[in-house]
Amino acid sequence: MSEHRLTQKQNALMIDPRRTRVLNSCSDKPGAVIYWMSRDQRLNHNWALLFAREKAARKGQPLVVVFALAPSFLDAPFRHYDFMLKGLEETSKALERINIPFMLLEGEPDTEISRYACQSEAGAVVTDFSPLNISRNWKKKAADILDIPLYEVDAHNIVPCWYASDKQEYAARTLRPKLQARLDEFLVPFPTILPLPAPHVHHRSPDWKQVRERLQKDRSVPPVNRIAPGETAAAESLENFIKSRLSGYATARNDPNSNALSQLSPYLHFGQISAQHVALRVAESRAPQKDKTAFLEELIIRRELSDNFCNYNPSYDRFEGIPAWAKQTLLLHGQDKREYLYTIDVFEKAATHDKLWNAAQSELVQSGKIHGYMRMYWAKKILEWSSSPPEAFEMAIYLNDRYALDGRDPNGYAGVAWSIGGLHDRPWFERPVYGNIRYMNASGCRRKFDVERYISRFREPATLFPNA
Ligand SMILES: Cc1cc2nc3c(=O)[nH]c(=O)nc-3n(C[C@H](O)[C@H](O)[C@H](O)COP(=O)(O)OP(=O)(O)OC[C@H]3O[C@@H](n4cnc5c(N)ncnc54)[C@H](O)[C@@H]3O)c2cc1C
Known part of the structure; x- marks a missing residue:
C-alpha cells in the first residue's frame, strides 16, 4: 500500500x-x-x-x-x-x-x-x-x-461539514457542486503521525477485559463475527475491495447477491477508517473510471449529505424532520387502508407475509447490515405495513439502530428519512398509503436481481429467533 x-x-x-x-x-x-x-x-x-x-x-x-x-x-x-x-x-x-x-x-x-x-x-x-x-x-x-x-x-x-454549506441542502444535486468545488483544497494526502517524546504524565492503560465485563449492555444482540473490528481489519477490507471488487462496482452494486459493495460502513461509522483516505486510495487505483466515480459519489456526496442533514436539522431521527411536502402527503394518506398491518414485534422477528422482506430483516439481524439496495425496500415496506407514518419512521430507526453495526449514524437517519419521508427526493405520482413518496415493490426487485437466491441465503426466522 x-x-x-x-x-x-x-x-x-x-x-x-x-x-x-x-x-x-x-x-x-x-x-x-x-x-x-x-x-x-x-x-x-x-x-x-x-x-x-x-x-x-x-x-x-x-x-x-x-x-x-x-x-x-x-x-x-x-x-x-x-x-x-x-x-x-x-x-x-x-x-x-x-x-x-x-x-x-x-x-x-x-x-x-x-x-x-x-x-x-x-x-x-x-x-x-x-x-x-x-x-x-x-x-x-x-x-x-x-x-x-x-x-x-x-x-x-x-470537506468540513460547516464549511461545505451553512444550511440544510435540498438534495445531492445542490450539495454536489459545493463539495466538488472544494475537493482540490480538502482531498489532500495525510501526513504520517510522528512519535512524541516519552510522556511525563502518569496514566494507567485500561484493563479491556474488565471494561467489557463491567458493561451492563443488552446481550441479546450478539457480536457479528463476519466483520473483524479495528484499524488493521478496516485497512485490509479497503485493500481487498479495491483489488477484487471495485472494478464492476457501478453495475453490480444494486445486486444484493453480488458482494460488490465495499462493506466499509461499520468501519466508517466507528471512525476506524478515514473516508478521506478511502477516497484517495480509490482515486489512485487502476479501476475503471466509471466504477471509481460511482463509488466516490456514495462515499463523498451521499455520505456528506447525510452529515449536512443531521447538522442542520435537529429532528433528523423523527418524522417531524422530513420535508413539508412529504409530511403533508403522508398525513393525507394516513387513514388509507393497509393491506397488512404489523407491530414492531412481527417486524423484529422477520415474521411478515413477505419472504423477501423477512430475508432483509434476517440479514440485518445476522450480519449487522442490510445490502444498500434492500435497505430501501426494507424501510419502504415498514411504511406500507404500519398503522401510521410516524410509527413507521420510529420502528425503522429502532430496528436499524438496534441491529446494524453501522447504525446510529447520519447515513442511517438520512436513509430512513429518504425511504419513508422523501428526504433529498422529489414527489412521485400519488398512490395509496405512500401518497407522493417514491414506491418500491418486489417485482421491481425481481427485475434487478435473483430474489429467490437472496431469500435462500438467509436463515428462516424460526432458527434466527429460537424463542419467538
Ligand atoms: C433505510 C436505510 C438505512 C440506512 N442505514 C444506514 C446506516 O445505518 N449506516 C450507514 O452507514 N448507511 C446506511 N444507509 C446507507 C447505505 O445503504 C449504506 O451506507 C451502505 O449500504 C453501506 O454498505 P457499504 O459500505 O458496503 O456500501 P458501499 O456501496 O460500498 O458505499 C461506501 C460508503 O459510501 C457511503 N454510502 C453508500 N451509500 C450511501 C447512501 N445511500 N447514503 C449515504 N452514504 C452512503 C457509506 O459511507 C458507505 O460505507 C442506509 C440506507 C437506507 C435506505
Whole structure:
C-alpha cells in the first residue's frame, strides 16, 4: 500500500484551519493537550489527532488521548460496544507505541472529560466532529464547564461539514457542486503521525477485559463475527475491495447477491477508517473510471449529505424532520387502508407475509447490515405495513439502530428519512398509503436481481429467533 509520507515541516502546514473551530471563548494554558476521541476512533489519517499532536508539540507539552465510555449511547446493545471496544483496544496500543498515552474514562462524557482536564491541569482539549444531538450536547456542556479551549476538528468529512454549506441542502444535486468545488483544497494526502517524546504524565492503560465485563449492555444482540473490528481489519477490507471488487462496482452494486459493495460502513461509522483516505486510495487505483466515480459519489456526496442533514436539522431521527411536502402527503394518506398491518414485534422477528422482506430483516439481524439496495425496500415496506407514518419512521430507526453495526449514524437517519419521508427526493405520482413518496415493490426487485437466491441465503426466522 502506498503511504503518503510528508516531511515534518509539511506535517505542521497540512492541517487546514478551516477544518477546526473553537467551541468556547477560552485561551490555551500551559499543560497537556487532551484529544477527546469520540467519533474518529483511529490513529491513522485522523485530522483531529494530528491537530492535537501539532498543538502539543508546539507547546512542548504531552498529548493524552482520552475516550469517555458513556453508560448508554442511544441504547446501543452489546454488538456495538464489542466492535467499538476491540477497535479502541487496538488503537490505544498503537498510540502508546508512539508515546501517546490512552485513557479510558467511564461515565457521562461531558462530566468525565471536564473533570479529567481539571485534575490533570490540561492546557487545551481537542475533539472530533459529529452532527448528532447527543454528541453536540456533550460538547456544549463540556465547553461551558471547561476554563480552557475546546477545539473541534472535522475529521470525518472530506470537506468540513460547516464549511461545505451553512444550511440544510435540498438534495445531492445542490450539495454536489459545493463539495466538488472544494475537493482540490480538502482531498489532500495525510501526513504520517510522528512519535512524541516519552510522556511525563502518569496514566494507567485500561484493563479491556474488565471494561467489557463491567458493561451492563443488552446481550441479546450478539457480536457479528463476519466483520473483524479495528484499524488493521478496516485497512485490509479497503485493500481487498479495491483489488477484487471495485472494478464492476457501478453495475453490480444494486445486486444484493453480488458482494460488490465495499462493506466499509461499520468501519466508517466507528471512525476506524478515514473516508478521506478511502477516497484517495480509490482515486489512485487502476479501476475503471466509471466504477471509481460511482463509488466516490456514495462515499463523498451521499455520505456528506447525510452529515449536512443531521447538522442542520435537529429532528433528523423523527418524522417531524422530513420535508413539508412529504409530511403533508403522508398525513393525507394516513387513514388509507393497509393491506397488512404489523407491530414492531412481527417486524423484529422477520415474521411478515413477505419472504423477501423477512430475508432483509434476517440479514440485518445476522450480519449487522442490510445490502444498500434492500435497505430501501426494507424501510419502504415498514411504511406500507404500519398503522401510521410516524410509527413507521420510529420502528425503522429502532430496528436499524438496534441491529446494524453501522447504525446510529447520519447515513442511517438520512436513509430512513429518504425511504419513508422523501428526504433529498422529489414527489412521485400519488398512490395509496405512500401518497407522493417514491414506491418500491418486489417485482421491481425481481427485475434487478435473483430474489429467490437472496431469500435462500438467509436463515428462516424460526432458527434466527429460537424463542419467538
Ligand atoms: C433505510 C436505510 C438505512 C440506512 N442505514 C444506514 C446506516 O445505518 N449506516 C450507514 O452507514 N448507511 C446506511 N444507509 C446507507 C447505505 O445503504 C449504506 O451506507 C451502505 O449500504 C453501506 O454498505 P457499504 O459500505 O458496503 O456500501 P458501499 O456501496 O460500498 O458505499 C461506501 C460508503 O459510501 C457511503 N454510502 C453508500 N451509500 C450511501 C447512501 N445511500 N447514503 C449515504 N452514504 C452512503 C457509506 O459511507 C458507505 O460505507 C442506509 C440506507 C437506507 C435506505
